[in-house]
Each structure stands twice: as structure tokens, then as C-alpha cells.
Amino acid sequence: MVDITHYLVLSTIVFSIGVVGVLTRRNVIIILMSIELMLNSVNLNLVAFSDQLQDPSGQVFAIFVITVAAAEAAVGLGIIIALFRNKETVNVDEIDLMRG
Amino acid sequence: MKARPLYLLISPFAMEATLFYILATMLVVFAILTVTAANPVRSAVYLISALLGMAGLFFLLQAEFVGAVQILVYVGGIMVLFLFVIMLVSVREVETQRRANRQWKTALVLGIVLSFELVYFVVQGADVFRIDTISQDLIIESQTLNTETVAGLLYSTYLLPFEIASVLLLVAMIAAVVLTQKQL
Numbered sequence: 195m196v197d198i199t200h201y202l203v204l205s206t207i208v209f210s211i212g213v214v215g216v217l218t219r220r221n222v223i224i225i226l227m228s229i230e231l232m233l234n235s236v237n238l239n240l241v242a243f244s245d246q247l248q249d250p251s252g253q254v255f256a257i258f259v260i261t262v263a264a265a266e267a268a269v270g271l272g273i274i275i276a277l278f279r280n281k282e283t284v285n286v287d288e289i290d291l292m293r294g
Numbered sequence: 295m296k297a298r299p300l301y302l303l304i305s306p307f308a309m310e311a312t313l314f315y316i317l318a319t320m321l322v323v324f325a326i327l328t329v330t331a332a333n334p335v336r337s338a339v340y341l342i343s344a345l346l347g348m349a350g351l352f353f354l355l356q357a358e359f360v361g362a363v364q365i366l367v368y369v370g371g372i373m374v375l376f377l378f379v380i381m382l383v384s385v386r387e388v389e390t391q392r393r394a395n396r397q398w399k400t401a402l403v404l405g406i407v408l409s410f411e412l413v414y415f416v417v418q419g420a421d422v423f424r425i426d427t428i429s430q431d432l433i434i435e436s437q438t439l440n441t442e443t444v445a446g447l448l449y450s451t452y453l454l455p456f457e458i459a460s461v462l463l464l465v466a467m468i469a470a471v472v473l474t475q476k477q478l
Contacts, residue, residue: 196314198423201351202416204318208325208344210409215329217401218394223334223380227341230372231325234348237360245355246423250443253360254452257444260360260367261459265466267372271379272473278383279476287395 201242208235222277222284226270233263313354321347334380342373359441 208231215228237256244252278284281291324344331337345368352361448456 196311196354197420199416199420200314200318201355202423203413204321204351206412206416207322207409210405210412211322211325211329213408214402214405217405218398219329220395221334223376223383224329224331224337227337227376228329230368231328231341231344234345234364234368237364238348238351241352241355241357241360243423244357250440250447251451253357253440253444254447256357256360257363257448258452258455258459260363261463264367264372265462267375268466268470269473271375272470274379274383276473284383 198242198246201238205235205238205242208232208238220285220287222274222286222289225286226267226274229270230263230267233259233266310354314351317347317350317354320344321351335377338373338376338380341376342369345369345373356440359444 212228212232212235215231216225219225219228237259240252240256240259244250244256274284277289281289283289321344324340324347327340328337328344331340345364349361349364349369352358352364
């Protein structure tokens with residue numbers, strides 16, 4: 195059995211890659227994909243602890259996280275389409291309607 | 295001397311460790327490629343590969359149901375939706391533009407610092423995560439099939455959250471339909 199610390203460290207690394215993606219990219223679709231990556235790395239934590247403690251509740255939580263990620267992707271992509279229709283761009287540097 | 299089959303030379307532990315490292319490498323490499331790719335379509339394909347690697351890790355952790363849901367929902371549903379939107383929105387303006395924004399150096403440093411910080415605390419606190427004694431009834435429960443166990447929990451202990459999740463999905467569906475209408 196692989197030690198749980200390995201899974202936690204892996205999940206941390208993937209989460210940090212997602213954070214860097216959200217902070218650095220200009221394309222809003224790729225930012226959304228980085229958020230999906232971050233949500234998924236949290237799932238790895240939940241499932242790893244579920245295996246460690248022999249308690250399947252962690253897997254149930256992972257399924258809820260996947261549900262929320264699906265809802266988030268649907269709404270986020272809807273917003274992106276509405277935004278593209280109005281502003282003709284998916285570049286976050288040019289999306290500054292609320293700056294005032 | 296008779297040659298032994300290859301699988302006998304590898305102990306189950308070494309097998310699991312090897313699989314873990316292969317899947318972990320795949321996951322990290324494809325995650326980095328997702329974040330750095332210039333073309334959003336490529337980025338989406340790399341993310342699909344990363345999510346498949348994650349599903350493999352779930353299978354390795356004996357969470358077959360979550361792994362299957364991961365493949366069905368993420369790869370089959372969410373990523374196809376992403377590819378659709380990429381095709382609709384941004385085909386012509388890719389690859390010619392700068393891919394990173396002005397603050398990318400600061401963000402990269404912050405990301406690396408965050409990564410080291412989290413890894414440091416996880417490694418320092420590793421002893422807390424190791425629990426030797428597991429209560430007996432949980433072990434008996436875990437000997438049934440994984441899908442059966444998860445389904446039993448979903449429809450008993452977590453019934454209310456399950457119903458709320460269905461309401462959430464309904465709300466998200468209505469929101470997506472309303473947001474994409476012509477006159478908002």
C-alpha cells in the first residue's frame with residue numbers, strides 16, 4: 195500500500211498547478227479548466243483518506259464534488275458564451291465591465 | 295532452470311507503487327501541459343488525459359465507483375461541453391496572442407511558494423494521518439462491493455445532500471439555458 199502522504203503531496207502539486215493556471219492565463223476557458231483541475235485534486239485527497247480509514251464516506255463526498263463541478267462548468271460556460279456574444283472576446287484582460 | 299513468469303517477480307506492493315508513480319507522473323505532466331498549452335483545444339485534450347490519470351488513481355485506491363463516475367461525468371460530459379464551447383467561441387484568435395497575463399511572474403512564484411508550503415506541512419504532519427486501528431464494523435462493511443457500499447451510503451446517511459445535489463443540478467441547468475439566450 196502506497197503511503198497516504200504520497201497521495202497528499204501529489205494532490206498538493208496538482209492543486210498548485212491549477213492555482214498557477216488560474217493566476218497566469220488570459221483565456222477564460224483555460225482558467226475554468228484550471229479550476230476543474232483544482233477541484234479534482236481535492237477529490238484525490240478525499241478518496242485517499244477514504245481508502246486509508248476504510249470509510250466510504252469520503253467517496254460519497256468526492257461524488258458530491260464532481261456534481262458541483264459539473265454544475266459549475268455548465269453555468270461558467272453559459273456565462274462565457276453570453277460574454278462572448280456581448281464583448282467578442284474570451285480574454286480576461288479585456289473583460290473589465292465592472293471596473294467602473 | 296525454468297524461467298518464472300514476470301508477474302511473480304513483482305510483489306503486489308511494488309506493483310502498486312509502480313502503478314502509482316506512472317499515474318502520478320502522467321497526471322502532473324498533463325496538468326502542466328494543460329496550464330501551459332497555447333491552443334485551448336490542446337489544453338482541453340491534455341486535461342482529459344490528466345483526468346483519466348486521476349481516474350486510474352481512484353481505481354488504485356479501490357474506489358471503482360468514483361473512478362467510473364470520473365470518466366463518465368468529467369471526460370464524457372464536462373470536457374465535451376468544454377470542447378463545444380471552445381469551438382463556438384475562440385478558434386481564430388488563438389496562438390497569435392500572448393498566452394500569459396502581465397502578472398505571470400508573480401503568480402508563478404506564488405504558486406511555487408504555495409506548493410512548497412503545503413507539501414511541507416503535509417510531510418511534517420504525516421504521522422497524524424496514519425491511523426493503525428480501524429474499527430471492526432467498518433472493515434466488515436468494506437468487504438462488500440465498492441459500488442454497493444457507496445450506493446448504500448448515498449441512499450441512507452447522505453440522502454438529504456443527495457436530493458439537494460439534484461436540485462443544484464436543476465438550478466444549474468436552468469441557469470445555463472437562461473444565460474445562453476439571445477436577449478438576456
